[in-house]
Amino acid sequence: MELRHVRTGVILGSLVALAVVGCATGTTTTTGASDPIANRQRLMKNVGANWAEIQNKVKAGNAEAVAVNAEVLSLHAQRITSYFPEGSLTDKSKAKPEIWQKWPEFQAAAKNLENRAGTLRDQAVAKDAAAVTTTVGTFGRDACGACHTPFRVPPPQQQPAAPRS
Amino acid sequence: MGLGSQAGCLVLALVLLSPAVLSESAVAQAPSAAEIARGKYIFGATGGCGCHTIPKQPVNAGGRKYDGPFGTVYASNITPDRETGIGGWTDEQIIAAIRLGRRSNGERLVPVHPYTVFNGMAADDLKALVAFLRTVPAVKRANQPKKITVPMFESVFLPAWLSAFAPRETPPATVPTSGVARGEYLVRAVGHCGECHTPRTMTMATDNSRFLAGNPKGPEDSEVPNITPDKATGLAWSEEEIADYLGTGNKPDGDVVGGLMGEVIEGTLAGYKDLTKADRLAIAQYLKTIPAVKNKIGK
Numbered sequence: 169m170e171l172r173h174v175r176t177g178v179i180l181g182s183l184v185a186l187a188v189v190g191c192a193t194g195t196t197t198t199t200g201a202s203d204p205i206a207n208r209q210r211l212m213k214n215v216g217a218n219w220a221e222i223q224n225k226v227k228a229g230n231a232e233a234v235a236v237n238a239e240v241l242s243l244h245a246q247r248i249t250s251y252f253p254e255g256s257l258t259d260k261s262k263a264k265p266e267i268w269q270k271w272p273e274f275q276a277a278a279k280n281l282e283n284r285a286g287t288l289r290d291q292a293v294a295k296d297a298a299a300v301t302t303t304v305g306t307f308g309r310d311a312c313g314a315c316h317t318p319f320r321v322p323p324p325q326q327q328p329a330a331p332r333s
Numbered sequence: 334m335g336l337g338s339q340a341g342c343l344v345l346a347l348v349l350l351s352p353a354v355l356s357e358s359a360v361a362q363a364p365s366a367a368e369i370a371r372g373k374y375i376f377g378a379t380g381g382c383g384c385h386t387i388p389k390q391p392v393n394a395g396g397r398k399y400d401g402p403f404g405t406v407y408a409s410n411i412t413p414d415r416e417t418g419i420g421g422w423t424d425e426q427i428i429a430a431i432r433l434g435r436r437s438n439g440e441r442l443v444p445v446h447p448y449t450v451f452n453g454m455a456a457d458d459l460k461a462l463v464a465f466l467r468t469v470p471a472v473k474r475a476n477q478p479k480k481i482t483v484p485m486f487e488s489v490f491l492p493a494w495l496s497a498f499a500p501r502e503t504p505p506a507t508v509p510t511s512g513v514a515r516g517e518y519l520v521r522a523v524g525h526c527g528e529c530h531t532p533r534t535m536t537m538a539t540d541n542s543r544f545l546a547g548n549p550k551g552p553e554d555s556e557v558p559n560i561t562p563d564k565a566t567g568l569a570w571s572e573e574e575i576a577d578y579l580g581t582g583n584k585p586d587g588d589v590v591g592g593l594m595g596e597v598i599e600g601t602l603a604g605y606k607d608l609t610k611a612d613r614l615a616i617a618q619y620l621k622t623i624p625a626v627k628n629k630i631g632k
Contacts, residue, residue, distance in 0.1 A: 216587030219589070223583060223587075309581060309599055322590070
């Protein structure tokens with residue numbers, strides 16, 4: 169009986185310890201405390217990859233399949249502001265100082281991406297291909313460009329196109 | 334002058350001043366809805382005359398600041414306000430300012446306003462553009478005086494620079510309607526792409542021997558990409574990708590435009606995004622025909 173209690177205690181303790189370690193690791197990764205610039209650039213690359221995939225799916229007539237990508241965009245958008253701690257601006261970054269000068273506007277731009285991506289996901293889940301196509305038509309300018317224009321220094325060179333699946 | 338000719342003049346004057354002729358002439362001058370729509374389209378093809386609008390502020394009301402080696406200038410109010418805008422100007426005076434860089438009082442405009450390329454715009458497009466500008470809500474906002482720091486800039490340096498170094502475009506007799514010629518017209522004149530994308534010489538004139546080869550020190554300290562067809566350092570996108578980009582801001586790699594290019598694509602009341610697919614493709618086709626120039630911009 170006692171042995172069973174001990175075993176249960178060890179198992180539960182191990183699970184809690186694992187959860188704590190997992191959370192701690194996760195926290196370090198998501199807040200980007202180590203290198204916020206590298207972390208947000210990685211996040212934005214992934215945003216771009218998902219956005220490219222959304223466009224490719226719509227062009228291929230597979231609009232309903234964009235739900236998963238839109239969901240990722242919506243989740244990423246929730247993390248954007250945490251990747252821009254005050255003072256995280258070096259010559260490696262394309263962020264403009266206006267981000268911190270107009271922080272509520274920057275927060276609103278991130279929220280705008282989250283909301284629009286959520287709308288796109290819902291349209292895809294509802295299998296409303298026409299609505300998805302319409303949303304995708306202006307999504308780049310309205311959801312991404314609305315933030316890039318005031319808050320990002322444009323990259324000087326055109327990036328090579330990502331290989332299309 | 335003989336009596337007969339005096340009488341002739343009197344008759345002519347009476348005819349010209351008769352109400353019927355006056356109303357007919359007034360009707361003839363009133364722009365049609367189609368002409369205003371064409372003007373709005375041209376307005377979009379310039380990028381929405383965005384230099385004249387401070388983002389999120391009244392359209393065309395001016396006040397946007399531009400620093401240059403000669404000092405600082407502020408964009409003019411080009412709304413139809415009679416007191417502070419262009420409401421009191423004639424069509425010809427507005428067109429002279431757009432194409433020739435002359436105010437109605439004869440004063441020269443600083444070529445931050447790109448009249449050195451807008452002089453390549455066709456007369457019909459300019460007339461339509463003016464008709465549209467007169468429909469935008471009037472805003473009373475006094476123009477801020479420029480602050481020129483170079484001595485004798487306007488009296489000596491600017492006229493000399495304009496005659497010696499400034500490029501000149503030739504307006505087409507009729508507006509090209511399709512293909513590479515249409516693309517060239519939109520890129521070189523209306524869209525004034527070279528103002529940002531062409532590197533400048535020591536005199537600050539655009540170096541058209543390297544047309545659209547990128548500018549490491551573009552407006553507002555931006556690095557402006559090389560969009561010649563050079564494979565290593567230029568624009569390697571397909572015509573379809575270029576046309577999509579101008580309409581949506583989407584790049585082939587999933588990135589989305591921002592900065593000043595984002596502004597001109599979005600425009601104000603209209604922008605590059607409002608160009609027809611045919612015109613965006615015409616621009617792309619033209620860009621594929623210009624000489625490839627190796628010029629790496631950025632690291």
